[in-house]
Amino acid sequence: MLYAILCYHMEDVVGAWSPTHDEAVMAQLGAVRDDLAARGRLGLSARLLPTTTAVTLRKDREPPLLVDGPFAETKEQLLGFYLVDCDDLDDVVATARELARANPGGCYEIRPVADIWKSNGVHGAGA
């Protein structure tokens, strides 16, 4: 079953990491990712740029309204995500725990994926 692991953390705390610390965390996460990939369990995963780069399209009105910033002011922000193929809830929680050991702090929201649409382009195109 496919799950999305959505990574939330306080952005200004992550932003206060020293570059050395940031690199160390990314290297530890990279090792977990490599392991998942080697077992054929890893789908798309991404680290997002800060919420200061975000715009939000409010489409609850006509015409929709484009506003600057993330959709909501929350204490913790969505900073990245993983798509993983896991056997069941226990399995995906174990995977999330592994990621958490590599990068403590904040939280992971684990959400089963309903559908995934494979389309041309974006997936393989980027860096």
Place this chain on the structure above:
Amino acid sequence: MTDPDWIDAALVSARPQAMAALLRYFRDLDTAEEAYQDACLRALKSWPEKGPPRDPTAWLILVGRNSGVDAGRKRSRQTALPSDDVLTDLAAGLDDAETALAERLDGADYRDDILRLLFVCCHPDLPATQQIGLALRIVSGLSVRQIARAFLVGESAMEQRITRAKARVAKGDTPFEAPSPTERAERLLTVMAMVYLVFNEGYSAGGVEAGARRPLCHEALRLSRLLLRLFPAEPEVMGLTALMLLQHARSPARLDADGLIVLLEDQDRGRWDKAMIAEGLAMIDKAMRHRQPGPYQVQAAIAALHARAERQQDTDWTQIDQLYAALERMTPSPVVSLNRAVAVSKVAGPQAALEMIAPLEERLAGYFHFHGLKGALNLQLGRDDVAREAFQQAIALAGGAAEAAHIRQHLDRLQADGQKNRNAVSEG
């Protein structure tokens, strides 16, 4: 992450907001700082045992407020009770108080609090270096030693500088009432200028100084992102952030192994920081959508055109020329015109650029880059003697070893070419 790492990051990130709230509460920079430091000490004791609080910032504000009030009572030997809301907070217990405080923080107040904290550091009587020193100490929470190292001065000299700056601020009348929209906009402009100064202190350094000063760039970026969270729809704040990101992205390619400045056109673009460029480009895109251009956005747009050119020869100099023309209209200055002349030289040739900078000579007679550009343009036109003279003037005005060394390379080449030509003549 180990405990100390987590706590350090939490304390660093909570600092501007907590300090800002404590400053509003105590209306005195020293008291606010002491209270904050006391709160940090308590955090270092309490957090590893009890785990991190739900809202570290609210925790620090509350504990800092209580300790500041205690200290104030001890100092003045007064038995007066703290204000009602403190008592309510205490009575409700720390956890409830934390929640209540956090809710209040989400309100509009804290934006003006943080802006005020930054703004008091920009007191017009303070020279720029003192403004920066104060902001780094008070807002960013760098230690005096760290700041002294970044400014390449002794620790005690920096300590004195900051103490003097604080005394000056304490004498002034810090505006504690909520600012009007116009005042808020003016404060924001002042603060943005200060943030860009911090950045440039870090960015303009070359040679052995570069490493020590790099943290200033990071601090400026952090402050700028902080402003952006406070003013998410302000295109000039986006422009400033984009400008710094796009410039800082070039840092890895900006100095050679000997610490000499590598000109933009000679930089190895593969070493530019791609994530930082992506963030900068996203930011300037967002900003331009507002169609309220300003000097930071225009400069960021110029930096974006450089960032988008994969090779130096792909640079869209025509558009850069137009953007500099826009910048000249917004903020007329001989330095902006000088920068525009570089673009003009690429679009219309060195002669056109020379004609453009000729009227600037008087005002820029003491400016290193003027003579550097004049030399380079004349060199392109084969006027070696004029070029040599300009380069020599530039060297005399160089602000650092890296700048001087760069011009020296031109002079050495001229010398070598001259030698070669003379040899060729004598042989021929």
